[in-house]
Structure formats: C-alpha cells, structure tokens
Amino acid sequence: MIEVKNLQKQFGKHHVLKGIDFTINSGEIYGFLGQNGAGKTTTMNILTGLTSYREGDIMIDGLPLQGNIEKLQKIIGYLPEDPQFYPYMKGIEYLEYIGKISGYSREAIDKRNQELLHLVNLTEASTRKIGGYSRGMRQRLGLAVSVYNHPKILFLDEPSSALDPQGRRELLDIILGLKDENTTIFLSTHILSDVEKICDRIAILHEGTIHLEENLETLQEQYLQPVYEIQWEGNCTALKEPLLQQPWVDKININHNHMTLYVHDRKKAQGQLLEVLSGFSLPIISLSLKRSSLEDIFVKVVNGK
Amino acid sequence: MKNFSAYFKKEFLENLRTYRLLILVVAYILFGLMEPIMYRMLPMILESEGFDPAMMGMMDTSQQGLLRSYMANLSQIGLIVVTLTVMGTLAQELQRKYWILPRSKGGNATALVLSKFLLYGTGLVIATLLGFMVNNFYGRVLFEYTGLDLPGVLQGGLLFALYFIFLLSLLFFLISIIQKGIPSVLLTLFVSFLVFPLLNNFNALQNFLPYGLIEESAKFFFDWSSLGPVLGSTLVLTALCLFGTIRRIKTMEIL
Structure with a gap:
C-alpha cells in the first residue's frame, strides 16, 4: 500500500531524513515514533504531497507519488498536528467548504457533514464559529476533515495530543473503526500507550534513519526483560x-x-x-x-x- | 476552474465576517465626502485663524482640482489603508497555514489566489468608482460645478482603480515571497511612493509604468487608444505578479 525506499530530505545543511525505508501493508495501523524533531512530520508532509523530497522512491497504492500527487490526494486523508481553520467560519461551513473542494454534490455534502459531525461528536457545536473552539474540538474537526473523502490511507500526526482522556479514548475507537473498514493508517504520536493499544507495527525514527521496525507483539517478545x-x-x-x-x-x-x-x-x-x-x-x-x-x-x- | 467556486464563496464569506471590503468602501466614500467639505470650510477656517481667505486662491478649487486632490489623498493614505486591510487575506493563509487542510484535499493555489484577486479587485473598482461619484456629487452640490460629466469622472476612477489592482497583485506576490504582511505592505508602498516616481523621470519608461495610470486618470478626458502601452504593460505586470504568486505557493515547502 505504501512503499518508501531510500527517502532523503534536507533543509539547508540539515539532513532530516537520511534514507529511510519502510513498507505499510493495506489495512494496517503503522505507528511512527521518534523524538521531537526526528522528522516524523516531514515524512508525513512528503507522503501527503505537501513537501518535496530530495531523493528516494515512494509508491502509494501502486502509483509513484511523484507525478501523481493530485490523483493520490483523492485517496489520502491527513490530519496535521495542530490543524488550522478559518476562525470566522462555523464548523459546518468549513466541512461544506472541504466537501466542495473534494468535488462532492450538494446532497452528498449535507449527508457526509451530518455523518462526520456525529462521528467526532461536534453536532451541537457545528453552528458555532471555529474561533471559539477548544484545541480538542479543533482536533476533532480536523479528524472529520481528514476522513471526509473516505480515504484509503489516513495520515494522523499526533492526533490525540490535545484531547482529554475521554476524547482520546473516543479517537482510538474511531481509528479502530476505520481499520475495520480496511483503511491503512499511518500514525505518529508521543503517547506510547495509544500505540500499544492500536498499532499493528511500529517504526522508530531516530537521527534521520529508522532504527527499528517491527510487529508490536514480536517487539515486546524480543525486549521482554x-x-x-x-x-x-x-x-x-x-x-x-x-x-x-x-x-x-x-x-x-x-x-x-x-x-x-x-x-x-x-x-x-x-x-x-x-x-x-x-x-x-x-x-x-x-x-x-x-x-x-x-x-x-x-x-x-x-x-x- | 476546479475549486474556484468553493474558494470564491469562502472569500465572500470571509469578507462578510471580517468586513475588509466594507472598510475599504467606507474609507473611499469618507475620503470622497471629506474633500469637498474641507474645500468649503477652508476659507472660514483660515479666516477664523487670522489668515487671509484669499490664500485659497493658491489652491485649485475647480471641479477637476477637487477630484485631483481626492486622488492624491487616495494614492497616499488610501493606498496605506488598502494594503493594510487586504494584506491579511493572503498572509494569514500562508503564515497560519490555513491553506494546508484544503490543499491536502486537492485544493489548488490558482483558485486560492485568483478568487482573492477577483474579489478584492472587484471591490477596489466598486469602492473607487463610488468614492469618485460621491466626491463629484458633493462637489457639485457645494460648489455648483458644471462641466465635467459623470462618464469622464468614472473613466478617471476606472484608470485609478486599475493602478490599485496592479498594486494588489504586487502585494500578493510579495506576500508569497516574504510570507509576512507588514514587510510586504512596506515594500509595496516603497514601490508606489518612491520607485515608480523615480522611474517615471525616464522618458523611455514613462509610457510603460503602471504609475502612468495615475497621471492619465487625472486628465478625465482621455483617448483610450493612446493608453495602449500603459494599459498593456500594467496588464502584463499584473499577470506576471499573479503567476509568480501562484507558482510560489504551489512550490512552497510545508515545514
């Protein structure tokens, strides 16, 4: 589903990614771990077509990313770490805007908006301006935006960092629900207990390279003290x-x-x-x-x- | 164009909620109203302050003089108001990364830039024409002018607005490069207040500088065919600025 080979990225003289390789299978939840500044967000931005890369091969859903970004964006969903919205818009207006950009019809937009607002528990707040939302509410709206187009692949960058324990639990349930629908999920988070609960495989990115990539159960077995x-x-x-x-x-x-x-x-x-x-x-x-x-x-x- | 209607509707909503265009229209109309009032009251003010009201004779109080004075104010204070009001629309999009989520859903930079340009460009034309009309109407009421008719005033206003539309594209281009509002505004003002007047001294450039639109608009009676070079160069420069803005945003790295 996602195949990355020798991916390199440089900002000025700083090599953020020094040639990383990984493969994510269809329907898998892949935990992407690393310290702050390790290059997790850069990797996500590259895979979602928001940032260019210096060298490497990326195949998503059987297509090379280079030259197919617009096509692939139709099957990708992305939730950035701190999603930003127009503060003067209401939640429902923003979803409508995203629906139109995604090319949905009026009826499909109305239907999808209601589904998503219910999914992320924002139905009541949907007619309020986003400028008045809490960080957690914005995160949930961001999740609704990221899954708007029923993506086959979902990139989540620290999705639960702004959520309270209840919100986090609900988010994990949503992610597991998406996995049941065979959505491939690329998850970056610092909350390792979340990774333990939902990820099938993990990779640890450190100093620009992947230091470890393993099935979670095997990993715990290997490192069992x-x-x-x-x-x-x-x-x-x-x-x-x-x-x-x-x-x-x-x-x-x-x-x-x-x-x-x-x-x-x-x-x-x-x-x-x-x-x-x-x-x-x-x-x-x-x-x-x-x-x-x-x-x-x-x-x-x-x-x- | 793909996405354009979604972006344009978003821009329209933004203006309804942030009042940017309303601020522009109100500012233009207020300037238009203030000018005739000031001209009417100035002799009384001078007299009350002990000056000779005949000093008014040094000022051009004709109908065209009043409009030219209005244009001079607009091209200075008005330009500052316009650039400061409009800068946020693109600068915030880039600086606060509002455009990332729509872009990740296939939103495109061309629609983003052109919808803003179309809305603010149209707003500028409307505000300018309204300002010119108000200024002319009030001048006629207070000074009982006759002579310059409305089409002449509106043609002058249109050329004036075209110059501002070019500056709008320049502002967008600078914002896409610098990604900050205030420095881009200062550079735009620098170009309009210093660079263009300086370049205007070179005969070879005079006919091709967008700045020439300001001078031409102050004539009120002009031959459109003679405006070909300046209109053409303004159009080309505006298109280049917009193309540069779109290109820059398309290739912008998200960190």
Whole structure:
C-alpha cells in the first residue's frame, strides 16, 4: 500500500531524513515514533504531497507519488498536528467548504457533514464559529476533515495530543473503526500507550534513519526483560543462596519478602523456576515476569542500548 | 476552474465576517465626502485663524482640482489603508497555514489566489468608482460645478482603480515571497511612493509604468487608444505578479 525506499530530505545543511525505508501493508495501523524533531512530520508532509523530497522512491497504492500527487490526494486523508481553520467560519461551513473542494454534490455534502459531525461528536457545536473552539474540538474537526473523502490511507500526526482522556479514548475507537473498514493508517504520536493499544507495527525514527521496525507483539517478545518479581509470605533472605546455585540465575535482590530475580536464560528459567520455588517451604503470594513497555523499548532504541 | 467556486464563496464569506471590503468602501466614500467639505470650510477656517481667505486662491478649487486632490489623498493614505486591510487575506493563509487542510484535499493555489484577486479587485473598482461619484456629487452640490460629466469622472476612477489592482497583485506576490504582511505592505508602498516616481523621470519608461495610470486618470478626458502601452504593460505586470504568486505557493515547502 505504501512503499518508501531510500527517502532523503534536507533543509539547508540539515539532513532530516537520511534514507529511510519502510513498507505499510493495506489495512494496517503503522505507528511512527521518534523524538521531537526526528522528522516524523516531514515524512508525513512528503507522503501527503505537501513537501518535496530530495531523493528516494515512494509508491502509494501502486502509483509513484511523484507525478501523481493530485490523483493520490483523492485517496489520502491527513490530519496535521495542530490543524488550522478559518476562525470566522462555523464548523459546518468549513466541512461544506472541504466537501466542495473534494468535488462532492450538494446532497452528498449535507449527508457526509451530518455523518462526520456525529462521528467526532461536534453536532451541537457545528453552528458555532471555529474561533471559539477548544484545541480538542479543533482536533476533532480536523479528524472529520481528514476522513471526509473516505480515504484509503489516513495520515494522523499526533492526533490525540490535545484531547482529554475521554476524547482520546473516543479517537482510538474511531481509528479502530476505520481499520475495520480496511483503511491503512499511518500514525505518529508521543503517547506510547495509544500505540500499544492500536498499532499493528511500529517504526522508530531516530537521527534521520529508522532504527527499528517491527510487529508490536514480536517487539515486546524480543525486549521482554528476563526478570521475575516474586512476592513471598514472609522474609525470603534465606532463599537467596540456594537460588543462586541455579546455573540460569544471574542476580537476586531481596527486600524483606519481595524478591527480584534476574536470569540470563529465560527459556531455562521458564522450565525450571516453578519446580525450584516449590521446593521451598515459604509460600509464594505472587510471581510475574516483568514486561517491557513500549516506552522502555523506545528509550532503549533511542539511547542505543 | 476546479475549486474556484468553493474558494470564491469562502472569500465572500470571509469578507462578510471580517468586513475588509466594507472598510475599504467606507474609507473611499469618507475620503470622497471629506474633500469637498474641507474645500468649503477652508476659507472660514483660515479666516477664523487670522489668515487671509484669499490664500485659497493658491489652491485649485475647480471641479477637476477637487477630484485631483481626492486622488492624491487616495494614492497616499488610501493606498496605506488598502494594503493594510487586504494584506491579511493572503498572509494569514500562508503564515497560519490555513491553506494546508484544503490543499491536502486537492485544493489548488490558482483558485486560492485568483478568487482573492477577483474579489478584492472587484471591490477596489466598486469602492473607487463610488468614492469618485460621491466626491463629484458633493462637489457639485457645494460648489455648483458644471462641466465635467459623470462618464469622464468614472473613466478617471476606472484608470485609478486599475493602478490599485496592479498594486494588489504586487502585494500578493510579495506576500508569497516574504510570507509576512507588514514587510510586504512596506515594500509595496516603497514601490508606489518612491520607485515608480523615480522611474517615471525616464522618458523611455514613462509610457510603460503602471504609475502612468495615475497621471492619465487625472486628465478625465482621455483617448483610450493612446493608453495602449500603459494599459498593456500594467496588464502584463499584473499577470506576471499573479503567476509568480501562484507558482510560489504551489512550490512552497510545508515545514
């Protein structure tokens, strides 16, 4: 659906993108992560035809972007990070304006406006001037604009950054709904918990190159820390020495009845840990394998650890 | 043209809500009204201040003199009002990135620029003609002028408006380059107040400078056929400015 090869972009002497490659499959939600200034927005602007690029090949829906921008804009939706609207226009007037630019008929515009206002929960505010909207309301109106033309591919740049928790949850539901309709979604966000909830694959852009691109589940599996947290019913200090005898145990930290057990071979530990622990007379309250959050993975990748 | 009606309707709505064109029309009419009143009251003011009212004799108080004085004010204060009022329409579009969302939906720069130009150009012609008519009518009422008829006044007004339309295209072009309103306005004023009067001293250029429209419009009785070079060059320069504006916006990098 989207294929990017060796994409490069330079602003003056600053190389923002130093040759990035990625492929996004049809109907996939692709999380695009990176620090501020990493080049996420530049990548989006290039893919939506709003910015030129120095070198590279971009194929969208089987067509090269170069020379087909107008054609491709018909199947693309884009929500910028901070969408700007004419403040003197009312929400419904703006949607009507977008409908006309998109080439819709009068009847189709009326129908689509009502659908979208309902979708983004702005029906009541639609007759108010946009200048009086909150940032969250503008973000929701921007989302309505971005999906106006039933896009096959949707680019969302920090779509939930201005939303309250309720608004964020609703936005994620809308995005998942669009995925059900087989819309391909390219999502850039700083809110990693959102990425964990909805993305199929992620890429981490750092210093102009993609440092990591992986399926989210595989990624968590790869970065799963081989550390077990064990809660005992009483003081477990005496258990440290016998456990350290196990060849797969690396290190043990004990704090009264709480034990953190570091292993260097998770597979062996998985097979033998329960058997070893059951040999002790002290009862166990809980045992868990610590999972890396996307935030941990992001920090590791960005810091090169 | 694709998108044009959507953009034009948007521009029309913008003017209804921001009153830009209304401000222009009101300013032109006020200038038109003030001029005859000032001419009427000046002898009394001079007398009350202890000056000799005969000093009025130094001023051209004929019907054409009154119109020329009005034109002089319009070409100075009026131009400042016009450029400051109109600059926001394109500068905000680019600076505040209002045009990004419509562009991502296939909106085009040609429709964006031409709809603005058409609306403000038409507004300028209407405001200028109304101002000239008000000035002439009030002059006739206060001074009981006869002689210069309405078609002559309107022809003068039309040439005057054409010069302002050229400056409008120049302002658009400068905004597309600088992307800021005030510096573009200052450059436009610099061209009209300093560059054109200077270039007008060169005989070879006189017939081709849009500035010549101001001089021609002050004659009120003119031969349209003799205006060919200045009208042609103004048209070409206006078209070039608009083409440059559209081209610049089309190739503008969104950061």
